Amino acid sequence: MSENSSDRPQDPQQPTMADVARRAGVSKMTVSRALRHNGAVSAETRRNIHAAIEELGYVLDQSAGSLSSKRTGFVAAIVPSINNSNFSDTARGITDALEDTGLQLLLGYTDYAIEREEKLVEAMLRRRPEGVILTGGSHTPRTRKLLSSAGIPVVETWDVPSDPIDQVVGFSNEDAMALLVRKLAEKGYRRFGYIGGTTERDTRGSQRRTGFQRVLNELGLPADRLISFGAPPISIEQGGQAVVSMLARWPDTDVVICVSDLSAFGALMECRRRGLRVPEDVAIAGFGNFEVAAYSHPRITTVDVECYEIGRRAAVRLRDAILGQRDPSLGSIELIRIRVVERESA
Amino acid sequence: MSENSSDRPQDPQQPTMADVARRAGVSKMTVSRALRHNGAVSAETRRNIHAAIEELGYVLDQSAGSLSSKRTGFVAAIVPSINNSNFSDTARGITDALEDTGLQLLLGYTDYAIEREEKLVEAMLRRRPEGVILTGGSHTPRTRKLLSSAGIPVVETWDVPSDPIDQVVGFSNEDAMALLVRKLAEKGYRRFGYIGGTTERDTRGSQRRTGFQRVLNELGLPADRLISFGAPPISIEQGGQAVVSMLARWPDTDVVICVSDLSAFGALMECRRRGLRVPEDVAIAGFGNFEVAAYSHPRITTVDVECYEIGRRAAVRLRDAILGQRDPSLGSIELIRIRVVERESA
DNA sequence: TGTTGGCCTGGTACCGATAACATAGTGGTG
DNA sequence: CACCACTATGTTATCGGTACCAGGCCAACA
The missing domain is CATH 3.40.50.2300 (Response regulator)
Structure with missing residues (x-):
């Protein structure tokens, strides 16, 4: 059912912004403005546009937008495994810190293999993330090279590498x-x-x-x-x-x-x-x-x-670097607190 | 360090396919063909192109490509939680089944809230996935509407909804x-x-x-x-x-x-x-x-x-639907085996 | 030798959005 | 009342690739 035939007998082609514009009686540009709450659009025009969007079932095509705006709106995080509560806590920390930044998290996992990490990094980079969070400080030379020349901020976590690619949030x-x-x-x-x-x-x-x-x-x-x-x-x-x-x-x-x-x-x-x-x-x-x-x-x-903190702080650093608000007084390496929890078994 | 200054003092602008083409002395089109192992490109030209890519550190911009080819090369899967070995087994099944299809998995999690699912689906749809895998059969009306009119295959898992959106791989x-x-x-x-x-x-x-x-x-x-x-x-x-x-x-x-x-x-x-x-x-x-x-x-x-199987089979169905190879003799609902495992505690 | 067909390669026109600039209308000010 | 600042909207030119079609070249064949 690739052509999903349920609800309405929809047109084979998805509507574009031009369709919305035509229907609302405005130009594409005004639709674009109305959708990104920045531009100045009158209340009435905005209402018309949203009505047109609703009627057509239009969904913005972000990949087209990012091509011209040079902002893809996502960051990549790469963890060894998602089935590990330590790393999923880190992922939660990232998600939470990214909330309200307009940045989305794209998660990938390597199964603990740096070769898979390399492949994953390359696949991610093809989609032009605005930043990358890695787990650990050991990577293939090619991974390092790809990331260094990508021109985006990188945060390595869960480790304190001796030769960091960029920023670090971790512990020894x-x-x-x-x-x-x-x-x-x-x-x-x-x-x-x-x-x-x-x-x-x-x-x-x-x-x-x-x-x-x-x-x-x-x-x-x-x-x-x-x-x-x-x-x-x-x-x-x-x-x-x-x-x-x-x-x-x-x-x-x-x-x-x-x-x-x-x-x-x-x-x-x-x-x-x-x-x-x-x-x-x-x-x-x-x-x-x-x-x-x-x-x-x-x-x-x-x-x-503090797994959650690792994720949160890594994401905060990434966000600041992306938005150009990086605090220069902060070093590029941030250590996370560790502590022994004495319980009954030892 | 948004402008990553380590390794080499790189140009502010990332190289594009046109740069590669110029350096290799061919046209953009030939570079494009060489990168997607489909087109006919002579061995020598291909060598030159790859050399140029290597020298420039070029990485294909997939979002630009998908704009014109209408293929984004990824599917979205939405699970309640990644910190749950059942769902991460499902995610592994999806990843494995997608291997060698050129399709990548984009994972999102809802924290068990269908409102978050709705937001996530919308965010995913803006990036134009080629298919969507959902967990469970309960969704907001808006989620259903968005997915039905997106014109892409959808698989609901981990449930047998009475009114499926499209296909189902699950159990009661x-x-x-x-x-x-x-x-x-x-x-x-x-x-x-x-x-x-x-x-x-x-x-x-x-x-x-x-x-x-x-x-x-x-x-x-x-x-x-x-x-x-x-x-x-x-x-x-x-x-x-x-x-x-x-x-x-x-x-x-x-x-x-x-x-x-x-x-x-x-x-x-x-x-x-x-x-x-x-x-x-x-x-x-x-x-x-x-x-x-x-x-x-x-x-x-x-x-x-069989969590892994749920993921694997859902992904196989998605893949077949995307590539237009869907077997019409198969129904749209697939049941997964469940069995009681008797052990010591009861 | 002319014709045919297959292999390579290039040119041009988009894909669907946004940036940047231009333009029309509007109200306040001296 | 001319002028200005400001708001709301439109026009044009991209962004970086791929689709599609055309054309050059060469070997095989009649």
Whole structure:
């Protein structure tokens, strides 16, 4: 039913602004003015135009408009996965900050592959976004090149890259994990295990592992209990499987730290299923402060990242850059607060 | 840094196809042909053109192209929430089915409000998508009107509306819930409770509640143990709070059925926290077969919906309609399989 | 050798809006 | 009453591509 035949037997051609203008007895230009509440149009003319629009079922063709105005009215945001409440909180933050700016969000996801990110960036750029928000600081050289020469503002998030493309709103995943490990060491834990994904694909994951190892080295504690399980993002199920391997190999592990709350939750449930007490027999901690961690039984100790704020502030920076209102006193790098949330599991 | 000043001191103006043509010593038309692998262009010319593109850092402006070709190359999908693995599975199904069709997915989310859906549909339509995928069958009259007269194929999903706009790929939420209740009644449960969101806003949620009540009425069992808690989508936390109210009010409740696995999980964890045995003291069931339900302890009995398939098939139908390859022997309504997954919690 | 047909390539006219400037009317002011 | 500032509207020229048609070139064939 490509030619949708329901309601009214509509004309094969969609009406254009010229049709509206003819019907309202004015010129195209006046219609254009009436639609963008900027121009000076008399109340009566405006009424006629809106009546004509209603009768014809006219919908503005924005792509035609952007060709001449050079404003497409959207920004692109690229996240690793939409099925992850951390990133969807960030997306919400972006959407909220963009409200009332006339800017729309176009969301794309990469499945944690920077090659897919490259393809996505190129596809987005063909539609001429007015700005781009990326997740993470690792990109292909071509992605960097495309974005640098696109002449639009770019904000990298969820990371603090050493060589930013443009602006940054994020935090150090390494430091955040270090903070958690240090806190747990203070609580008396000594034999730390780490569960994460296999490859380097999830760069934020590997940075967290680095932070884990760094602190243990500083404290003179062994940092070799590492289980890598599956391609990132590692799931609840994989967290469960990984903790089994961990305890089979190093049965005296004090505390298991997981790359995210999802895997921590899997590990926790698997331990409970096997009759282990958490945290008495083995403690568990996660990362990201997902809702599941706050309401599981026992509740999971984790690191809270202000995901929503990341999105909101990234979008505010983008908006200011686009509208040329960028505050020069602000640096181009903005750090987001992270904090350890101590709960029952560790 | 709106004028991105890093890498190279780039020209203020982005290069256009005419620049590429000039540099390659051909006409714009030939460049256009070389970029869309359809036209006949000699190997050497093509090489020159690609070299010129590379040197200039040219990126095609698709919005200009679509103006004259009348093909924008994207479809819009509108989901209630991106932070919900059911819908993001559907989104993945759409993305996968669109691969290699030259069609891109533009995702929008409504936060479960049909007014926001209306705004979103209008915003999308201004960009002239080649097709639209909606979640659910309830829309504002204006949304329906806009879509019917847009002259593009539309697929409604996750529901079986009585008066479809165009095509449908979904299932009956009422029947799916009825299936679950019937199965649990067969297992011997008699005193059923239901936990869901408050308003009619989440239409799929209310349909599920209707299915719940219908079956209990048919079986001559009381169907009045209903707890409504919070605006949809109800969260893990709200599931926990609701089960507390439920058991305070009707302490002898056999089994608690939740509108989704997330609230079921919250209820389950809260029961465990209070020392209740599940399913011995109270059984719990959910809906949607989320990962959290499969790996919690105990595992949660639920209804599995083929979310990914919903997306994939909706996109296939859209694609066929757009390319004019729609198989007329296929009806315009496609039902997705649903099945009860019996696990430990009920 | 003339004709035919296929492969490349170019020229021109748009696609549907907006920018920029021009113009007509209107009321207030000295 | 001429002049000015201001409002409301129209005209023209694009924006950056693609559709469509025309034409040049060359090999194959009669």
